[in-house]
Amino acid sequence: MTKDSQLATWEVFIQSKPGANYIHAGSVHASDNKMALQNARDTYTRRGEGTSIWVAPTESITASNPDDSEMFFDPANDKVYRLPTFYVMPEGAKAI
Amino acid sequence: MTHQEALYSYCLRLGDNALIQSYRLSEWCSNAPLLEEDLALTNFALDMTGRAQALLTYAGQVDGSGRTDDELAYRRSERKFRNNLMLELPNGDFAFTIARLLLNATYEYYFFTELRKSADETLSAVAAKTLKEVKYHMTHATDWTLRLGDGTNESHRRMQAAIDALWMYTGEMFETDEADALLQDKNVAVDMAPVQASWKAYIENVLKEATLTMPADGYMQTGGRKGVHTEHLGHILSEMQYLQRAYPEATW
Numbered sequence: 001m002t003k004d005s006q007l008a009t010w011e012v013f014i015q016s017k018p019g020a021n022y023i024h025a026g027s028v029h030a031s032d033n034k035m036a037l038q039n040a041r042d043t044y045t046r047r048g049e050g051t052s053i054w055v056a057p058t059e060s061i062t063a064s065n066p067d068d069s070e071m072f073f074d075p076a077n078d079k080v081y082r083l084p085t086f087y088v089m090p091e092g093a094k095a096i
Numbered sequence: 097m098t099h100q101e102a103l104y105s106y107c108l109r110l111g112d113n114a115l116i117q118s119y120r121l122s123e124w125c126s127n128a129p130l131l132e133e134d135l136a137l138t139n140f141a142l143d144m145t146g147r148a149q150a151l152l153t154y155a156g157q158v159d160g161s162g163r164t165d166d167e168l169a170y171r172r173s174e175r176k177f178r179n180n181l182m183l184e185l186p187n188g189d190f191a192f193t194i195a196r197l198l199l200n201a202t203y204e205y206y207f208f209t210e211l212r213k214s215a216d217e218t219l220s221a222v223a224a225k226t227l228k229e230v231k232y233h234m235t236h237a238t239d240w241t242l243r244l245g246d247g248t249n250e251s252h253r254r255m256q257a258a259i260d261a262l263w264m265y266t267g268e269m270f271e272t273d274e275a276d277a278l279l280q281d282k283n284v285a286v287d288m289a290p291v292q293a294s295w296k297a298y299i300e301n302v303l304k305e306a307t308l309t310m311p312a313d314g315y316m317q318t319g320g321r322k323g324v325h326t327e328h329l330g331h332i333l334s335e336m337q338y339l340q341r342a343y344p345e346a347t348w
Contacts, residue, residue: 006130028132031243038236039132042139 009058010036012043014050022054030055099282102275103216104159105178106285108168109321111151112179115169117200118144119332120187129190136236137193143229150222170340174330175323182265184329188258191244191251195258198237199299203269204230206294207286215283238302245306256308267316269295 006029013022025044030036036055045053064072080086121141128134152165163171182200187193208230211223244251270292279285303310319325339346 029130030132034239035243038136038239039130042136043132046135046139 007031010040010055011058011061012036012040013054013056014040014044015052015054016050018051022052025049027058028055097274097278099278100158100160102278103284104155105275106279107151107155107158107219109178111148111155111165111168112177113183114144114151115148116177116179116329116332117183118142118148119336120183120185121193121197123187124193140197140229140233140236143226143233147222147226147229150225154218154222166340170337174325174333177323177325177329177333178321179329180265180268180320181317181326182262182268184326184332185262185265186328188261189254191254192258192261194237194240194244195255195262197233198241198302199259199262199266200269201230201233201237202298202302203266203291203295205234206291206298210286210291213283214285219284241302241308242306245303245308252307255306259303259308260311263311263313264315264317267313268318268320271318271321273321 008030009027010030010033011027012025014025015022025040028036028039028043030039033055036057037053040053040055044050076082118141121137121144124134124137124141126134128137148169149165152168156163156165156168180200182196185196205227208223208227212220212227214220214223241255244255246252270288272288276285276288280287300310
């Protein structure tokens with residue numbers, strides 16, 4: 001595979017409407033933050049998908065390691081008392 | 097010249113500028129230096145197609161001939177096109193395309209800012225919509241001009257060569273004729289003198305910041321308003337109009 005000659009990558013997050021969460025849309029190539037923002041706009045919001053965009057250099061994102069996934073995520077699986085459905089509603093309690 | 101003829105000519109000119117510029121930008125599809133730039137340039141082309149559609153539709157109504165936007169775009173011969181010569185020139189390298197976009201989008205930004213105040217409601221509405229689009233085109237072209245002009249020796253050389261080659265086509269943007277004078281009296285057309293002053297000030301600033309030299313005004317090409325074009329427009333039309341010429345009335 002040839003070396004990527006398309007500049008650094010940036011991660012793009014788009015807010016679909018005011019107040020909504022920013023959701024990861026994908027990534028773009030760019031040489032600086034201004035160009036990243038423009039490229040994100042041209043790549044991901046051409047059909048009115050968003051009202052606001054965040055971009056962040058890919059390298060600035062710290063990701064969890066797949067090797068750690070057991071330690072990170074499995075303990076939550078077998079403890080049903082972590083879920084609200086585990087608890088029975090007391091008789092007569094109406095305002096819960 | 098009647099008011100109707102003047103307005104038709106004015107709309108045609110604006111519509112043709114958008115249409116031909118759109119065609120050239122669309123040629124970058126799959127050829128731009130970056131995928132993102134590919135999307136940006138073809139996205140601009142779509143903005144311009146929309147503008148051409150609105151203006152040519154209006155031209156057909158004003159004209160009274162009942163011709164549709166498609167008929168005006170695909171059934172007119174070269175000599176009937178009124179676009180500025182600069183817009184029909186081949187794309188050249190990326191620097192040339194960016195330089196042309198900078199010179200023209202800046203012009204359009206100031207032009208449509210003024211046209212928004214037009215007494216003609218249709219033109220004013222088209223101007224308001226277009227303004228949002230060209231403001232972005234201008235920003236995009238400005239950023240690239242700064243990057244390339246103040247970039248490597250090679251990018252600087254290419255950017256300067258592009259500006260130098262295009263300069264003699266910039267005079268035509270500010271030309272006025274009988275149609276302008278007639279429509280200006282009724283506050284329909286734009287007064288070009290302040291547009292030219294604002295354009296020049298902006299371009300001068302960008303070129304300076306990009307460490308490029310602004311060429312001196314010399315001989316200026318002209319002819320688009322009279323339908324006298326470079327040899328390149330014929331080639332554009334032979335491709336663009338092929339389908340409607342070969343299969344008239346063909347629809348999707």
